[in-house]
Amino acid sequence: MQRYGIAANQAASNTSGLFGLAGQLGAAALLAPSDRRLKSNIVRIGTHPLGIGIYEYDIFGERQRGVMAQELEQVMPEAVVEHPAGFKMVNYGLL
Numbered sequence: 001m002q003r004y005g006i007a008a009n010q011a012a013s014n015t016s017g018l019f020g021l022a023g024q025l026g027a028a029a030l031l032a033p034s035d036r037r038l039k040s041n042i043v044r045i046g047t048h049p050l051g052i053g054i055y056e057y058d059i060f061g062e063r064q065r066g067v068m069a070q071e072l073e074q075v076m077p078e079a080v081v082e083h084p085a086g087f088k089m090v091n092y093g094l095l
Helices: 002-029 069-075
Strands: 031-033 040-047 053-059 062-066 080-082 088-091
Antiparallel strands (some): 031 088
């Protein structure tokens, strides 16, 4: 019985660690390059509740949808961070 309790506690600890790591990785994945200078073929397709545009654009060879960091920075600066290379990134988790 004691061995079972030890094994169960160990399994719970391992699972908790994995979920914690997944949460950290998920938070990091919410940051996305969103600098207007990185995008091309930009088409406004809507308006976000914050009043900024929602766009469809090409970035890194893919068609994506999102906001422009420069616009978001004007109304919600805490959601924009600057990459060490100087390009702006959006924390979509805050939107």
